[in-house]
Amino acid sequence: xxxxxxxxxxxxxxxxxxxxxxxxxxxxxxxxxxxxxxxxxxxxxxxxxxxxxxxxxxxxxxxxxxxxxxxxxxxxxxxxxxxxxxxxxxxxxxxxxxxxxxxxxxxxxxxxxxxxxxxxxxxxxxxxxxxxxxxxxxxxxxxxxxxxxxxxxxxxxxxxxxxxxxxxxxxxxxxxxxxxxxxxxxxxxxxxxxxxxxxxxxxxxxxxxxxxxxxxxxxxxxxxxxxxxxxxxxxxxxxxxxxxxxxxxxxxxxxxxxxxxxxxxxxxxxxxxxxxxxxxxxxxxxxxxxxxxxxxxxxxxxxxxxxxxxxxxxxxxxxxxxxxxxxxxxxxxxxxxxxxxxxxxxxxxx
Amino acid sequence: xxxxxxxxxxxxxxxxxxxxxxxxxxxxxxxxxxxxxxxxxxxxxxxxxxxxxxxxxxxxxxxxxxxxxxxxxxxxxxxxxxxxxxxxxxxxxxxxxxxxxxxxxxxxxxxxxxxxxxxxxxxxxxxxxxxxxxxxxxxxxxxxxxxxxxxxxxxxxxxxxxxxxxxxxxxxxxxxxxxxxxxxxxxxxxxxxxxxxxxxxxxxxxxxxxxxxxxxxxxxxxxxxxxxxxxxxxxxxxxxxxxxxxxxxxxxxxxxxxxxxxxxxxxxxxxxxxxxxxxxxxxxxxxxxxxxxxxxxxxxxxxxxxxxxxxxxxxxxxxxxxxxxxxxxxxxxxxxxxxxxxxxxxxxxx
Ligand SMILES: O=P(O)(O)O[C@H]1O[C@H](CO)[C@@H](O)[C@H](O)[C@H]1O
Ligand SMILES: O=P(O)(O)O[C@H]1O[C@H](CO)[C@@H](O)[C@H](O)[C@H]1O
Numbered sequence: 001x002x003x004x005x006x007x008x009x010x011x012x013x014x015x016x017x018x019x020x021x022x023x024x025x026x027x028x029x030x031x032x033x034x035x036x037x038x039x040x041x042x043x044x045x046x047x048x049x050x051x052x053x054x055x056x057x058x059x060x061x062x063x064x065x066x067x068x069x070x071x072x073x074x075x076x077x078x079x080x081x082x083x084x085x086x087x088x089x090x091x092x093x094x095x096x097x098x099x100x101x102x103x104x105x106x107x108x109x110x111x112x113x114x115x116x117x118x119x120x121x122x123x124x125x126x127x128x129x130x131x132x133x134x135x136x137x138x139x140x141x142x143x144x145x146x147x148x149x150x151x152x153x154x155x156x157x158x159x160x161x162x163x164x165x166x167x168x169x170x171x172x173x174x175x176x177x178x179x180x181x182x183x184x185x186x187x188x189x190x191x192x193x194x195x196x197x198x199x200x201x202x203x204x205x206x207x208x209x210x211x212x213x214x215x216x217x218x219x220x221x222x223x224x225x226x227x228x229x230x231x232x233x234x235x236x237x238x239x240x241x242x243x244x245x246x247x248x249x250x251x252x253x254x255x256x257x258x259x260x261x262x263x264x265x266x267x268x269x270x271x272x273x274x275x276x277x278x279x280x281x282x283x284x285x286x287x288x289x290x291x292x293x294x295x296x297x298x299x300x301x302x303x304x305x306x307x308x309x310x311x312x313x314x315x316x317x318x319x320x321x322x323x324x325x326x327x328x329x330x331x332x333x334x335x336x337x338x339x340x341x342x343x344x345x346x347x348x349x350x
Numbered sequence: 351x352x353x354x355x356x357x358x359x360x361x362x363x364x365x366x367x368x369x370x371x372x373x374x375x376x377x378x379x380x381x382x383x384x385x386x387x388x389x390x391x392x393x394x395x396x397x398x399x400x401x402x403x404x405x406x407x408x409x410x411x412x413x414x415x416x417x418x419x420x421x422x423x424x425x426x427x428x429x430x431x432x433x434x435x436x437x438x439x440x441x442x443x444x445x446x447x448x449x450x451x452x453x454x455x456x457x458x459x460x461x462x463x464x465x466x467x468x469x470x471x472x473x474x475x476x477x478x479x480x481x482x483x484x485x486x487x488x489x490x491x492x493x494x495x496x497x498x499x500x501x502x503x504x505x506x507x508x509x510x511x512x513x514x515x516x517x518x519x520x521x522x523x524x525x526x527x528x529x530x531x532x533x534x535x536x537x538x539x540x541x542x543x544x545x546x547x548x549x550x551x552x553x554x555x556x557x558x559x560x561x562x563x564x565x566x567x568x569x570x571x572x573x574x575x576x577x578x579x580x581x582x583x584x585x586x587x588x589x590x591x592x593x594x595x596x597x598x599x600x601x602x603x604x605x606x607x608x609x610x611x612x613x614x615x616x617x618x619x620x621x622x623x624x625x626x627x628x629x630x631x632x633x634x635x636x637x638x639x640x641x642x643x644x645x646x647x648x649x650x651x652x653x654x655x656x657x658x659x660x661x662x663x664x665x666x667x668x669x670x671x672x673x674x675x676x677x678x679x680x681x682x683x684x685x686x687x688x689x690x691x692x693x694x695x696x697x698x699x700x
Contacts, residue, residue, distance in 0.1 A: 004439025004451040010432055011441075012526060014448040020529055023431065023452060031429035032411060035513030061382060079381035081373065081668070081675055082360055089354025091361075095541075096553045097577050098364040101354040102373060153667035161664025163385030170667065176362065178672030179370055191445075203446045227447050281671035302670050314511025317503035317520065318431070320652050321631035322528030325431055 007329060015228035016191070016199060018183045022230045023325040026332070038159050038310040040274055045116040045165060054166035056113045071126060072133045073110040074171075080106035082174055103146055104174035109133060111167035118156070118167050118275055120265035120344055127258035130169075134282065135246040135254070141173040142287030149177045149286050157277025159304060159312060177286050184283060185295070192294030198242040200296035213334045216263040220249070220256035223264040225334040230324040232306045232313050233271065233333050235264060237299040244285035244295040261299075263342065268303060270340040278303035357679060365578035366541070366549060368533045372580045373675040376682070388509050388660040390624055395466040395515060404516035406463045421476060422483045423460040424521075430456035432524055453496055454524035459483060461517035468506070468517050468625055470615035470694055477608035480519075484632065485596040485604070491523040492637030499527045499636050507627025509654060509662060527636050534633060535645070542644030548592040550646035563684045566613040570599070570606035573614040575684040580674040582656045582663050583621065583683050585614060587649040594635035594645040611649075613692065618653060620690040628653035 004011070012021040053060040056068045062078040082104030091099040111130050112122060119127060134152050141150045154169035155162040177185065191199035207213055207224050215235060216223040223237045237260055243249060249257065268276035280301045285292035304312040306327070318325055341348070354361070362371040403410045406418045412428040432454030441449040461480050462472060469477060484502050491500045504519035505512040527535065541549035557563055557574050565585060566573040573587050587610055593599060599607065618626035630651045635642035654662040656677070668675055691698070 002437050004437045004441070006441055006449045006451075009436050009451055010453070011436075011449045011451045016446050016448075021526075023524075023528075024449075025431040027433070028429055028431050033513065035511055036508040079378060081375040081378050081677075083377070086359050086361075087352050087354045089359075091354070091356055094552075094556070096366050096549070096556065098366075099356045099361045099374075101356075101359055101361045103360070149672075151668060151672045153671050155664075155667040158386040161385060161666040163383065172668050172672065174373075174672075176371075178373075178668075179674070180670075180672055199446070202444075206444070206446065227449075279667040279670050281667060283671070300671060314505075316511040317505040317629040317631060318501060318522050318528075320530075320629050321503050321633070321650060322499075322501045322522065322524075322530055324529070327431075 007331060012323070013228045013330075015226075016203075017187055017228075018180070019187055020183075021323060022228055023323045024329060025325060025327055026329050028327040029332075031327075033307060033311050035311075035314070038312060040309050047114045047116045049115045049166070052115055052164060052166050054108070054110050054164055054168055055115050069110065069113055071112070071129045073113075074107050074133060074137060077106035077108050077170065080104075082106050082172060100176070102175055104172060105141060105144070105147065106173075107137065107141075107171040109137070109152075109169045109171065111169065115166050118265070118269075120262055120269050121346065122167070122262070124255065124258050124262055127262055128255050131246065131254045131258050131261075135249075137171055138246055138284060138287075141171065144173075146175045147173045148288040149174050149181055150284065151178060151181075151281060152284075153279060153281030155279050157275065160277045160279050162277075173287075177288065181283055181286065185286065185292075188294040188296065198294060198296040200238050200298060201242045204238050204240065212331055215267060215334060215338050216260055218256045218259055218263075220253040221260040223260050225330045225337070227330055229330045229333065230315075230326060231302045231304065232326060232328055233268065233301075233303050233337065235301045235337075237261065237264065237301075239297045242293075243297050244292045245297055246282070246284065248297075264301065266342060266344045267337045267340050268301075270345050271337060272305060272309040273345045274309035276303055276305065357681060362673070363578045363680075365576075366553075367537055367578075368530070369537055370533075371673060372578055373673045374679060375675060375677055376679050378677040379682075381677075383657060383661050385661075385664070388662060390659050397464045397466045399465045399516070402465055402514060402516050404458070404460050404514055404518055405465050419460065419463055421462070421479045423463075424457050424483060424487060427456035427458050427520065430454075432456050432522060450526070452525055454522060455491060455494070455497065456523075457487065457491075457521040459487070459502075459519045459521065461519065465516050468615070468619075470612055470619050471696065472517070472612070474605065474608050474612055477612055478605050481596065481604045481608050481611075485599075487521055488596055488634060488637075491521065494523075496525045497523045498638040499524050499531055500634065501528060501531075501631060502634075503629060503631030505629050507625065510627045510629050512627075523637075527638065531633055531636065535636065535642075538644040538646065548644060548646040550588050550648060551592045554588050554590065562681055565617060565684060565688050566610055568606045568609055568613075570603040571610040573610050575680045575687070577680055579680045579683065580665075580676060581652045581654065582676060582678055583618065583651075583653050583687065585651045585687075587611065587614065587651075589647045592643075593647050594642045595647055596632070596634065598647075614651065616692060616694045617687045617690050618651075620695050621687060622655060622659040623695045624659035626653055626655065 285295035635645035
C-alpha cells in the first residue's frame with residue numbers, strides 16, 4: 001500500500017483550539033453538484049436607502065430614529081436575544097432537566113453611514129473606526145456587572161441569515177461564557193500552563209515558517225487558513241503579539257487589524273467575483289474579572305461558499321450527527337486565495 | 351424582581367447527551383423577518399423520473415445501472431467521502447499539527463422505487479423495509495475490520511443539501527468514532543456507571559410523566575421534543591427498552607419504529623403543509639467490538655424551518671462563534687406539533 005498523504009487521502013485533522021476533529025475528503029471535490037443553487041443578489045445599492053433601518057436619519061422598526069451618524073454607530077438591538085432585566089434563577093429537576101436564566105445585552109454596530117459599502121470596499125481609516133468601536137464596546141460592556149463574555153460578530157450576506165445588506169455587525173454580551181470560547185479557554189489554558197507561551201503564538205510561528213497556509217501578513221497580524229479549517233475557505237486573523245483583547249493593541253496595531261481585515265475580505269470577494277458571504281467574529285478573553293495570560297486575540301471567518309458564487313457547502317446530515325466534513329484541503333483553499341489579485345474586482349478597470 | 355420562568359425569560363438549557371448548553375430566547379419569536387426566504391419546491395413528482403440516478407433501471411453518474419429494485423436498495427456512494435483503500439498513517443508535527451488517515455465506506459439507501467414518495471407518505475410496511483435494511487447494513491458494515499462506527503442518516507429537502515428528491519438516505523461507516531457519538535458515548539457511560547441504568551431510559555420515564563414535550567408514542571417508541579432542543583422543531587425518537595442498536599429490536603419493535611417514524615414526519619409535513627426538510631439520523635452503539643450496556647438507541651431530527659414553509663432558522667454568527675440559540679421554547683414547539691391532525695395534509699379530502 002502507498003504511504004498516507006494528507007493532500008490526497010481522506011483523513012481527520014485535530015483542532016487544538018476546540019479539541020475536536022474535522023474529516024477531510026480531498027478526492028471528493030470532483031463530485032458533480034445537482035443540489036440547491038443560491039441566488040446571487042444584485043450588487044448595486046444606493047448609498048442611502050430610505051427603507052433601511054440602519055441608514056442615518058431613518059426610523060427603526062421599534063420607532064426610534066437613527067442619528068445622522070458620520071462614521072460608525074452602535075445601538076441596542078431592537079430584538080435582543082438577551083435582556084438585561086432577566087430575573088436570576090435556576091431550574092433543575094434531577095440531572096437531566098437543567099436550565100439557568102441568562103442575562104445580557106445585544107447591540108448592532110453600523111460600520112458606515114454608506115448603505116452601499118462592505119468592509120473590502122471601505123478605506124482602511126474607516127475600518128479602523130470599526131475596530132475602535134469594537135474596542136470601546138468590549139471595554140464598556142465587559143466592565144458591567146454580570147457580563148462575563150462579549151461576543152462581537154458579523155453575519156454578511158443573505159445566505160448567512162443577514163436580513164439587511166447595510167454594512168453592520170452585532171455584539172451579544174452575556175453573563176455566562178458561551179460554548180466556543182469556553183472550549184478555547186480550556187485548551188489555551190492547558191497549553192499555556194505546559195509551555196509558558198500562548199498556543200496561538202507557537203502556532204503562528206510554525207505557520208509563518210511553513211508558509212503554505214498564509215494568506216496575508218502585516219506588521220501586527222497574519223491571516224491564514226488554519227490547518228484544521230472546517231468551512232471550505234475558513235480563515236483566521238491572529239495577532240503577532242500575544243494579547244488577550246483589543247484593549248491591549250497599540251494605536252498602530254489597531255490600524256494593522258483594519259488593514260488585514262480589508263485584505264482578507266478583498267481576497268474573498270475576488271475568489272468568485274461576488275460579495276462573499278460569511279459569519280466572522282472576534283474571540284477575545286472573557287470579561288470575568290480574571291487575568292487571561294493564556295488568551296491570544298484572534299478572529300474567525302466562516303464563509304459558506306464552496307464551488308462558485310452560488311454553490312455552498314451544506315453542513316447537514318453527517319456534519320450534524322457525526323463529524324464536520326470538508327471536500328477540499330486547507331492547503332488547496334489557501335493556494336487559491338493567496339494567488340488572487342490584491343485589488344478588489346469592482347475597482348479594476350475592465 | 352419577578353421569578354425566573356423558562357417559558358418567558360431568556361435562559362440556557364443543558365444537554366446531558368452532549369454536555370453542552372443552548373441559549374433560549376422565548377420572547378424573540380416576535381421579531382419581524384426581512385431576510386432570506388426559501389423557495390418552496392413544487393411538490394408533484396412522477397413516480398419514475400428517467401433522469402433520476404436513484405430510480406430503478408436508470409444509469410448513475412458513474413456509469414453503473416440500478417437494478418429494477420422493488421422495495422429498498424443500497425449501493426456504494428459514487429462520490430464517497432470515505433474510501434476503504436486508504437493507506438494507514440499519522441501525520442504529526444508537534445501538538446498543533448495532527449492528522450490521521452481515515453478509512454471507511456459510504457453507501458446510499460433508496461427508500462422506495464417510487465420517485466414521488468417520502469417517508470410520511472409511505473406505508474408502514476414499506477418503511478419497515480427501510481428499518482430492516484438499516485439493521486442489515488449496520489450489522490454487515492459494523493462487522494468489518496476497521497469500521498468502528500456506522501452513521502445512518504437522511505438529508506431531506508434542497509435546503510438541507512439534498513441534491514435528489516428521490517426518497518433516500520445515506521450511511522457513512524468509519525474507522526474512528528465521530529464527534530457527536532463520542533460525546534454521547536462519554537455522557538451515557540458516566541450516567542450508566544453512576545446509576546446502573548441508561549440515561550435515556552430515565553429521561554424518557556420523566557418525559558412520559560411530564561407529558562408536555564411528547565409528540566407521539568406507541569408500544570416500543572416515543573417521539574418527543576427534547577428539553578434541550580436547538581433547532582426550532584428538533585425532535586428525537588427514543589426506544590422504550592434500553593437497547594444499543596437496531597439488532598436488539600424484536601420483529602414487532604422494528605415495525606413500531608417504522609410506525610413512529612411515519613407519525614413524526616406526518617406532523618412535520620402538516621405543520622406548514624409542505625414537505626418538511628430535515629437532517630435525521632440514528633445514534634447506535636459504536637461497532638468497536640466492545641459491549642455497550644450504556645448506549646440507548648435513538649434517532650435525532652434536525653429540521654431548519656422556523657416560521658413558515660420558507661423562513662428557516664440560520665445557525666450563523668453567534669451560533670458558530672459562541673453558543674447555539676433558539677427563539678421558541680421546546681414546549682411551544684411541542685404543543686404546536688402535537689395538536690396537528692394525524693392525517694397527512696395531502697391525504698385529506700379538500
Ligand atoms: O452526500 P451528498 O448528498 O452529495 O451531500 C450532502 O450530504 C453530505 C453529508 O451530510 C454533506 O457533506 C454535503 O455537504 C451535502 O451536500
Ligand atoms: O440578529 P439577526 O441578524 O436578526 O439574526 C441573525 O443572527 C443571529 C445571531 O447569529 C441568529 O441567531 C439568527 O438566526 C440570524 O438570522
